[in-house]
Amino acid sequence: RGKGGRERPEVRGSVLMLDDRLFGLDLEGWEARISTPRGRVTFRLLHGRYHERFRGARVGQAWIVRRGADFYLKVVFRFEVELREPDGRVLGVDVNENNVTIAWDGGAERVRTGERSIRTAYFLKRRRIQSALKTGKARRRLLAKYRRRERDRVEDLYHKIALRIVRKALEVGASAVVMEDLKDIRRRIRYSRAMNGRLHRWSFRRFQRILEYKAKLAGLNVVYVDPRGTSSRCPICGAELSPNGHRRLRCPECGFEGDRDVIGALNVMGRAREMWGASVPPEGPRVMPLAADGGRPSPRSGAFGSNVREGQNGSPRPTSRPG
16 A cells, blocks of 8 residues: 555455455366456465365355465355255254264264363463563464464364264254254353353354254254253153263153263254154153163163263264263
């Protein structure tokens, strides 16, 4: 600004939003064209096999992001997808700070994400940098570097877990993925200062958005339900549950006992079915996980949670272990 004679436009910020009237994308020749006051600029795009799937899709919002000396083009693509007809067969998802638990008719699985450990490690690293370097460019550069690393690690984790959940939903024949509506959880609930810090570092809405778009691309409906009481009400009779040991709850009315996270996923399933007017089994055997010997446990046997399949960090290696 205020200087003439420059041959190319200069990007000063780290993010540049692109107006769709001044931006063109050619996925046949893998070029991006941007109109500027000094004329049209053409960029060659580095791409891989993953990007081939976007040929033929409508281009939505686009922006350029600068990371150090590198520039990345981020584009929102729009697809026309035919969603399955909702039929009551759903997969419930209970999102927690350190695990994601899913439940379907006949089984449940908990994936331990390790996100809390990742967040805490980078939080402590940044705090050490802030203590050692009070001001200066080196301080800002290091803090930005570790923020990017944390974001990239968590983002990669979210994508892997979301893909695993979508594959499971397709495998069990679900027509929808159901999640809790957590948009206002930070405002609704007041915790201690330490817990508030952890809650604000936890990007649960980001994970839900990733899971939503992956599910819709696969033709699955995505439903959000009221989260109130999902981890404290019996999924069989609706009574208030009582604590019964480490993260286990027991119903004083029907005797049902289970893992708290699995109960949350089951109640999420039930609320979606109620929305569609689908019937829910009164004794719940269809929503119970299979026993280790292949049989089906009784709702009152207390087997719920002891047969939850667990995986680590989105890996496809579930094992049978106590909940």
